[in-house]
Amino acid sequence: MNALSAISPPDDRWRQTHLGRLLGHAMRRFDARVLQLMAHSEEAPLALSNLAARDKVGAAHVHITRHLSLQGSRLTELAQAAGMSKQAMGDLVDQCEAWGLVAREADPLDARARRIVFTAAGLAWLAAFKAAVAQAEHEFRAAVGDDVATVVALGLEAYGAGA
Numbered sequence: 001m002n003a004l005s006a007i008s009p010p011d012d013r014w015r016q017t018h019l020g021r022l023l024g025h026a027m028r029r030f031d032a033r034v035l036q037l038m039a040h041s042e043e044a045p046l047a048l049s050n051l052a053a054r055d056k057v058g059a060a061h062v063h064i065t066r067h068l069s070l071q072g073s074r075l076t077e078l079a080q081a082a083g084m085s086k087q088a089m090g091d092l093v094d095q096c097e098a099w100g101l102v103a104r105e106a107d108p109l110d111a112r113a114r115r116i117v118f119t120a121a122g123l124a125w126l127a128a129f130k131a132a133v134a135q136a137e138h139e140f141r142a143a144v145g146d147d148v149a150t151v152v153a154l155g156l157e158a159y160g161a162g163a
Contacts, residue, residue, distance in 0.1 A: 030136055031059045037132035044128035045121040048099060063089075064096055064116075065129050072115035074107065101125055 015021070038044055039053035051057050063082035067073070073081070079089035093116050096102045101122040107113035118126060141149040 028059065030140070031062055033136045033139065034062070034129070034132045035059075037135055038125075038128055041128040041132060043124065043131060045100070045124050048101065048121065048125050049128075051099060060084075060088075060092055061096065062129075064092055064102065065126060068102065068116060068118060070118070072105065072117035074113055074115055078116060096122075 035052050035057060038057070039049055041049050044052070048057070063084065064078070067078055067081040069077075075090055075093060076086055078093070079086045082089060084092075093102060093104075097104065100119055102116050103119050104114045105117055107115045137149075144152070
């Protein structure tokens with residue numbers, strides 16, 4: 001018997017219900033729903049929606065969709081925005097480039113650098129992603145109510161901004 005168990009019975013329910021864990025579960029559920037909608041989207045390029053339908057597109061690939069600037073981004077900028085290592089983001093970019101979602105182009109500001117840009121198929125994917133996010137947000141509002149959804153959105157925005 002260790003000293004902690006002699007003092008009181010362990011209560012570790014907090015590990016399952018703390019805010020960080022709840023946010024993580026909610027984000028994974030939301031991203032899974034968006035990808036499910038993408039898999040059945042008529043707006044998404046067929047090859048990409050087929051990849052989503054076969055669970056080949058995951059939450060990590062969503063980082064590119066969320067963070068790639070419409071004007072293009074350097075790999076280091078993209079990795080930083082997504083909170084990933086440059087190597088991990090490079091692997092994702094390689095895969096998305098093979099799928100026709102993005103391309104690498106010369107950086108007009110630095111001849112040594114490359115920029116990752118959306119292809120035409122990637123921009124169609126982005127439009128379908130926007131529609132899927134709007135649908136998932138609508139479903140969230142329907143599930144929890146407009147008032148709660150608004151408070152959650154405002155709270156997350158303030159918390160994410162460091163307020």
